[in-house]
Amino acid sequence: xxxxxxxxxxxxxPEYSGVQQEINEAAKSVNGEIFFPDIALKDIIKDFNEFGLxxxxxxxxxxIARAKALVEGRIDADAVFIxxxxxxxxxxxxxxxxxxxxxxxxxxxxxxxxxxERTTAGTLLTRMEALTxxxxxxxxxxxxxxxxxxxxxxxxSSTTKAIVMKDNxxxxxxxxxxxxxxxxxxxxxxxxxxxxxxxxxxxxxVGTTGYGRFLVGRDINADLIQEELTVNSxxxxxxxxxxxxxxxxxxxxxxxxxxISVQDGIPGxxxxxxxxxxxxxxxxxxxxxxxGVDITELGPLAxxxxxxxxxxxxxxxxxxxxxxxxxxxxxxxxxxxxxAACHSVAEQVFEQQLQExxxxxxxxxxxxxxxxxxxVHAMGELLQTKIMVPKHSQYIGAVGSALLASxxxxxx
Amino acid sequence: MTDYVPMRPGTVTRYxxxxxxxxxxxxxAIRAYEISQGVMIKETCFGLAINGEEQAVDSLIAKLRxxxxxxxxxxxxxxxxxxxxxxxxxxxGARPGFHGIEFETAVLPYISHGLTEIRSRPYSDIPLPESxxxxxxxxxxxxxxxxxxQEP
Amino acid sequence: MAKVFIYPATSLxxxxxxxxxGHTPLSSxxxxxxxxxxxxxxxxxxxxxxxxxxxxxxxxxxxxxxxVRGRMSLYGPMIEECEAAIVINDADLAFGCMGCARTNExxxxxxxxxxxxxxxxxxxxxxxxxxxxxxxxxRFLDGLxxxx
Numbered sequence: 001x002x003x004x005x006x007x008x009x010x011x012x013x014p015e016y017s018g019v020q021q022e023i024n025e026a027a028k029s030v031n032g033e034i035f036f037p038d039i040a041l042k043d044i045i046k047d048f049n050e051f052g053l054x055x056x057x058x059x060x061x062x063x064i065a066r067a068k069a070l071v072e073g074r075i076d077a078d079a080v081f082i083x084x085x086x087x088x089x090x091x092x093x094x095x096x097x098x099x100x101x102x103x104x105x106x107x108x109x110x111x112x113x114x115x116x117e118r119t120t121a122g123t124l125l126t127r128m129e130a131l132t133x134x135x136x137x138x139x140x141x142x143x144x145x146x147x148x149x150x151x152x153x154x155x156x157s158s159t160t161k162a163i164v165m166k167d168n169x170x171x172x173x174x175x176x177x178x179x180x181x182x183x184x185x186x187x188x189x190x191x192x193x194x195x196x197x198x199x200x201x202x203x204x205x206v207g208t209t210g211y212g213r214f215l216v217g218r219d220i221n222a223d224l225i226q227e228e229l230t231v232n233s234x235x236x237x238x239x240x241x242x243x244x245x246x247x248x249x250x251x252x253x254x255x256x257x258x259x260i261s262v263q264d265g266i267p268g269x270x271x272x273x274x275x276x277x278x279x280x281x282x283x284x285x286x287x288x289x290x291x292g293v294d295i296t297e298l299g300p301l302a303x304x305x306x307x308x309x310x311x312x313x314x315x316x317x318x319x320x321x322x323x324x325x326x327x328x329x330x331x332x333x334x335x336x337x338x339x340a341a342c343h344s345v346a347e348q349v350f351e352q353q354l355q356e357x358x359x360x361x362x363x364x365x366x367x368x369x370x371x372x373x374x375x376v377h378a379m380g381e382l383l384q385t386k387i388m389v390p391k392h393s394q395y396i397g398a399v400g401s402a403l404l405a406s407x408x409x410x411x412x
Numbered sequence: 413m414t415d416y417v418p419m420r421p422g423t424v425t426r427y428x429x430x431x432x433x434x435x436x437x438x439x440x441a442i443r444a445y446e447i448s449q450g451v452m453i454k455e456t457c458f459g460l461a462i463n464g465e466e467q468a469v470d471s472l473i474a475k476l477r478x479x480x481x482x483x484x485x486x487x488x489x490x491x492x493x494x495x496x497x498x499x500x501x502x503x504x505g506a507r508p509g510f511h512g513i514e515f516e517t518a519v520l521p522y523i524s525h526g527l528t529e530i531r532s533r534p535y536s537d538i539p540l541p542e543s544x545x546x547x548x549x550x551x552x553x554x555x556x557x558x559x560x561x562q563e564p
Numbered sequence: 565m566a567k568v569f570i571y572p573a574t575s576l577x578x579x580x581x582x583x584x585x586g587h588t589p590l591s592s593x594x595x596x597x598x599x600x601x602x603x604x605x606x607x608x609x610x611x612x613x614x615x616x617x618x619x620x621x622x623x624x625x626x627x628x629x630x631x632v633r634g635r636m637s638l639y640g641p642m643i644e645e646c647e648a649a650i651v652i653n654d655a656d657l658a659f660g661c662m663g664c665a666r667t668n669e670x671x672x673x674x675x676x677x678x679x680x681x682x683x684x685x686x687x688x689x690x691x692x693x694x695x696x697x698x699x700x701x702x703r704f705l706d707g708l709x710x711x712x
Binding site: 413414415416417418420421422423424425427429485486487488489490491492495497498507508509511512513515516517519520521522523524525526527529530533535538539540541542 | 572576583690
Binding site: 012013014015016017018019020021024041044045055056057058059060061062084085086087088090091115116117118 | 606607608609610612613614615616617618627628629630631632633634635638656657658659660661662663664665666
């Protein structure tokens, strides 16, 4: 068995929130091992003073000193997990600054998280898996070219996607709403294979990702079962042809959003948010239903409107939608309402998530929602940049899986 | 979710920390082993952790204290000696509380000195320490000096 | 014999002096021992389960971070129980149970609000301050009565 990935924990509060056990378990389930960097008191004082962020909480001082010991190589680690209490301003400042500091001054992959007493190992699993993958599988993630014939399946919370690739080209696609997880996967695979005119036996390797990755992966005997943070990063820079240098990947999904700061195709820091439906693709689905248009028509409609014309009192999927309905009743145009919905989602992702990653150009939007032109436009306005949406962006996870799966062909 | 079954419920654990020029932690440990009766003793980085029935632990500690009363310090501990949940061997680093003890250990010589001194000095000779949260009033003579210094 | 809340609640020095002069120190270790010695659901390392931050709602509202509320579930009952308190005000390097500045501010306030006899001190920084420190504590504890 490969030795566990050593994850240094920098934290304040998890033991007292009753979630340390959840952190330990999440790490353990992906063959990771949480440890606390050991430093002497005199170094804590010295490192804290040198870092210069004069916080009051002793455990945050300790976290700062431990971060410094990691960056300066006095303590070895494979990855870093930063965790502090949700709603603590002091800790949020430290969390952000340490994440940035470690990301800038070392090659250590970092994930930061703010927990509540309700945080479970399940919530942390995808993040931990990404962290250990980046630490352990750098060789796999270095792949830039798809080889042979491979199949990638993304079993997402809203939709299931499949892609067949051959010799670095996409030759078959499948897409449908997720209903019964396995059946949806089988259907999209069949569709992709038919489109590609390839038989199942001809496939050299298979990769799965998304919420249903384990279930589907076992069902179709996948070579690679991988969380969507690393897979989507790879897929995004591959499709956008930005495999070298920095990039930022934004994926507004049906159930959660990912914002990933990527360097040479490998995620450096990332956030995954999934608490609020108002910041997800679901909000836009609800809006399009209310406007009586197909979700594919929402984007073009929004491009013709002005979000500023519609007052939104809330980001919430319930109360925010109510604002939109009220606006319609008060005579606002459907175009303006569509634009306001797109702006609302973009703004919420911007405020809640993009503050936690360093935005570096190019910004690549992927996932089904990247096809909603109005949303991409709203995000571009907020970030003051032109956002790239590569071809096949809605298949991002499936493409990333198919690309990475080709690393397993020779192993066979 | 796993059920949790506590080890040795009803017992107490206390740390015994020695801050002395004449006794080392290992000498303290040897003495403790000699006189221990049915208690668990573990040497730690800064002294001993002793676990057992409260009365037995306290009576052992009282005997140990006679070795050098002003230089042996005691505090409670929540965990059993060597509990894997707290032991640094299992976590790469010391538990956070360790650094607190590390800090106070540096202050212990002053406390030892104080313990010895107050036996021979009457209270009336010992001024109260300044009450930290109160800001001291400006001395009237100092104020006068400042006023005078302001004059051209 | 009085129950004396000590701050920092992890202090070896205060724990020792209070017990040495015949009173009962109320410290973090007592609260942790209570949890470590009670059967229930496993929640390493401190046996503080996600239920504890909910118990902490008695002392801090729901918008207060879980780590503060979890810590308050340790200290809240002790503050209610205490008959006196000794507070070291420059305890900036007490970690873990005392590792959160917001909790510490709340603890000090609640102790002050309770109105029990309280001694405020700084750590001694010289031998002479050590004498004053120990004398002040002994005088304070003797004044509580019932000690040794």
